[in-house]
Amino acid sequence: MQTDALRADNAVSSSLLAPRDRTPGWLWEWALLVGAVACVSLAISDPRPGQVMVWFANAFGAVALMRLPKRQWPAFLVLVALVLWAAHGGFTLVSPNVAVSQAGGLHTAWVAFADVPGYLLGMALAALWLERLPALEQAGESPTVQAQVLLRGALLPAMASAPLGGLAGVLALRGDWSNMALNWLVGGTIGSVAMLPLVLLLATRGVRSAARGWFQPVHVGMALISLSVVLWSATSLPKPFVVMLAPMVWVAVRSTLLNSLVVNGLIALAMAALIRVGVLLPPPSSIWWGDAVYYISVLATLLPGLFLAVMSEGQRRMTQALADREARALSLYRATPAMLHSIDGSGCIVQVNQLWLDTLGYQEAEVLGRHIADFMTSGSARYARDVVIPQALHDGRCNNVEYQFLTRDGAVRDVLLSAVWEFDADGRPERSLAVLQDVTEKKRLQARSHFAEHDALTGLPNRVLLHDRLKMLCAHHDRHNGLFAVGFLDLDHFKDVNDVYGHDAGDALLQAVARRLQGVLRAEDTVSRLGGDEFVMLLGGLSHSGELSTLVAKIMATFAEPCHLGPGPDGPVVQVAASLGVAVYPGDGTDPQTLLLHADQAMYEAKRSGRNRCAFYRRPVKAGRGHPL
Incomplete structure (x- = not known):
C-alpha cells in the first residue's frame, strides 16, 4: 500500500503545461478559487496598517494560467481582478484596523483596487517563467529544479510586483514606499513558497485523486501532530521557529511528498494566523525593515x-x-x-527460470542452494568439474558445451550450455549466468536421420547414401572428366565365422573390417555397407590408373593381419580375407547402376579365381569375334 502511494504521489509533469480548452464556467471556478484563497490570506494576516500580509493567492492564479491557453489569459485576469477587488474591498470595509487613515487617503474601494495590478502582474510573470522551465516535471524529486520553481514562481514575481505593491501602499495608506514594497516582497514570497509546490502537484494529479491519497489516518494524524507542535512552541517557547521546523522534517522523512506539502501549507497558514492574533509578534525594532526581517524567519522555517x-x-x-x-x-x-540458471562461485544454484524447472520437472524450492552437479549425469558432472569449469573460469565464458541433465523422474535431457562468469574486484568468481538449449528432440531426430542413411552396426553409409554420392560423382565427372572407381568387396567364408563363433563375433568382425577400410581410404573416398558382409567403396579423384592400383593394394593389405573379435583378451582371433571387384568410370560405365553391376561382376570373378584377391572388370568377348559386345 505504501508503494502504491509513492507511485501515485507524482510531482509536476509535462501534462501540466499542455494547453486545455475549458468552458467559461471553468474560468470562473479558478477565479473564485483565487478569490477564496485571497480571503483566507486577508483573514489570517496581520491587520495593522503597513504590516506584512502573507499572500497565498498568487500561486493558485499562476497555476491556473499555466492550465489555460494564452488566448484565454486576458479573460481570466479580468475575472480575477474583479474577484480580488471584491474580496480585498470587503475586508477593507469590515476591518477597522485597515481603514483609510485619517491623515487622508483614497476611498476604501480604491484601497482595494490599488493592490490588484501587483497581484495580476505577479501571477502572470510566475506563469510565464514557470512555463519556460525545461525540467518542471522533475520539481517533485529534484531539489535543484524545486529551487528553480521557487525562484521563478515565488521570489522573482514578488520582486517584480513589489514596486507596484509599494506604490499601492503609498496611494492608499500614505505609507513609506520602501517599507510597503519590502513587506509586499516578503509576504508574496512566503505565500507562494508555502502554496506553489502544493498547487502544482494538485493541478497535475487532480484534486480528487490527491484528496484520496491524503485523507488517510496516518496522514491526517501527522498533520494534526505537526500543527500541535507549532501551537505549543509558539505559546511556550521564546524562540519557537527551530522547534516548528522539527515536525516538517519528520513528515518529510517519514511520509509522502503530498503529505509534506500539505503540512507545509498548513503550518504556514497557522504561523500567519498566530501572528495575526498576537501569539507570534515581531520584536520591537527601530529600523523600518524590522518586521520584514522577522517574517523571513517564517520563510526559513518552511524551506528546509x-x-x-x-x-x-x-x-x-x-x-x-x-x-x-x-x-x-x-x-x-x-x-x-530458454532454460536459464545462475550458480555461485561454489557451483550452487542461486536462480533458475520457469522453463528450466518445467523441463526438468522440479519446483524452485527443490533446486535453489543445491549443487549443479546434482542435476547432471555422472559423466557430465565429471566433464564439467574437470574440463569445462576450469576453462570457463580462465576465459570468463564457455559456449555450446554438451551436457546431459537428469529430470526429476530420472530421464536424460541433452542440452547445449553457454555461460558467462562475473568476478569480484579481486578476480574471484561470484556467479555465472548460463543459457541452456534442450536439444534432446533435435538429437533424436538427427539420430533418426543418421540411421536413415547409415548402417546401424558399423556407422558406415548405407545403400541410400551410397547411391546419392555415386550419382553426384557421375554428374561431376561427366562435366569435368577424370577417373573414379567403384570397389565391391565381399568377405570370404564369413558364414563360417558366424557358424563357429556366433553372430556377435560376426558383428565384431564386420565392425573391425569397417574400421580398417576407413583407416586406409582417403578423405575424398567413401566406404559403405550394403548389408551382410558386402562393402562398396567409391574411390574418387584419381589422376591415373597407377594411383588406383596403389590404393587397391593398400585395401587388400588390410586383410593380412588377423582380427581379434573379443570381448576381452581371450576372445577369438580369425584370419579374414576378402574378394574385391573394381569398375572404373567412364570406361566400365557412366551411371551408378552400371558401375555397381560391373564392380559386382568383377568381385565374383575374383571369387571364381580363388578368392582373397582383386579383379578389375573386363568386358565379355563374343565367341568367334575379337571385340567386346
Whole structure:
C-alpha cells in the first residue's frame, strides 16, 4: 500500500503545461478559487496598517494560467481582478484596523483596487517563467529544479510586483514606499513558497485523486501532530521557529511528498494566523525593515522541510524505480523462452527460470542452494568439474558445451550450455549466468536421420547414401572428366565365422573390417555397407590408373593381419580375407547402376579365381569375334 502511494504521489509533469480548452464556467471556478484563497490570506494576516500580509493567492492564479491557453489569459485576469477587488474591498470595509487613515487617503474601494495590478502582474510573470522551465516535471524529486520553481514562481514575481505593491501602499495608506514594497516582497514570497509546490502537484494529479491519497489516518494524524507542535512552541517557547521546523522534517522523512506539502501549507497558514492574533509578534525594532526581517524567519522555517521532502521523494522514486527494474528483470528472466540458471562461485544454484524447472520437472524450492552437479549425469558432472569449469573460469565464458541433465523422474535431457562468469574486484568468481538449449528432440531426430542413411552396426553409409554420392560423382565427372572407381568387396567364408563363433563375433568382425577400410581410404573416398558382409567403396579423384592400383593394394593389405573379435583378451582371433571387384568410370560405365553391376561382376570373378584377391572388370568377348559386345 505504501508503494502504491509513492507511485501515485507524482510531482509536476509535462501534462501540466499542455494547453486545455475549458468552458467559461471553468474560468470562473479558478477565479473564485483565487478569490477564496485571497480571503483566507486577508483573514489570517496581520491587520495593522503597513504590516506584512502573507499572500497565498498568487500561486493558485499562476497555476491556473499555466492550465489555460494564452488566448484565454486576458479573460481570466479580468475575472480575477474583479474577484480580488471584491474580496480585498470587503475586508477593507469590515476591518477597522485597515481603514483609510485619517491623515487622508483614497476611498476604501480604491484601497482595494490599488493592490490588484501587483497581484495580476505577479501571477502572470510566475506563469510565464514557470512555463519556460525545461525540467518542471522533475520539481517533485529534484531539489535543484524545486529551487528553480521557487525562484521563478515565488521570489522573482514578488520582486517584480513589489514596486507596484509599494506604490499601492503609498496611494492608499500614505505609507513609506520602501517599507510597503519590502513587506509586499516578503509576504508574496512566503505565500507562494508555502502554496506553489502544493498547487502544482494538485493541478497535475487532480484534486480528487490527491484528496484520496491524503485523507488517510496516518496522514491526517501527522498533520494534526505537526500543527500541535507549532501551537505549543509558539505559546511556550521564546524562540519557537527551530522547534516548528522539527515536525516538517519528520513528515518529510517519514511520509509522502503530498503529505509534506500539505503540512507545509498548513503550518504556514497557522504561523500567519498566530501572528495575526498576537501569539507570534515581531520584536520591537527601530529600523523600518524590522518586521520584514522577522517574517523571513517564517520563510526559513518552511524551506528546509520543503527541500528535504523533495530530496526524500527523489530518493523514494529512485529506490522504487530500481525495485521496479529489478522486478521487471526478474520477470523477464523467469519468462525467458530458454532454460536459464545462475550458480555461485561454489557451483550452487542461486536462480533458475520457469522453463528450466518445467523441463526438468522440479519446483524452485527443490533446486535453489543445491549443487549443479546434482542435476547432471555422472559423466557430465565429471566433464564439467574437470574440463569445462576450469576453462570457463580462465576465459570468463564457455559456449555450446554438451551436457546431459537428469529430470526429476530420472530421464536424460541433452542440452547445449553457454555461460558467462562475473568476478569480484579481486578476480574471484561470484556467479555465472548460463543459457541452456534442450536439444534432446533435435538429437533424436538427427539420430533418426543418421540411421536413415547409415548402417546401424558399423556407422558406415548405407545403400541410400551410397547411391546419392555415386550419382553426384557421375554428374561431376561427366562435366569435368577424370577417373573414379567403384570397389565391391565381399568377405570370404564369413558364414563360417558366424557358424563357429556366433553372430556377435560376426558383428565384431564386420565392425573391425569397417574400421580398417576407413583407416586406409582417403578423405575424398567413401566406404559403405550394403548389408551382410558386402562393402562398396567409391574411390574418387584419381589422376591415373597407377594411383588406383596403389590404393587397391593398400585395401587388400588390410586383410593380412588377423582380427581379434573379443570381448576381452581371450576372445577369438580369425584370419579374414576378402574378394574385391573394381569398375572404373567412364570406361566400365557412366551411371551408378552400371558401375555397381560391373564392380559386382568383377568381385565374383575374383571369387571364381580363388578368392582373397582383386579383379578389375573386363568386358565379355563374343565367341568367334575379337571385340567386346
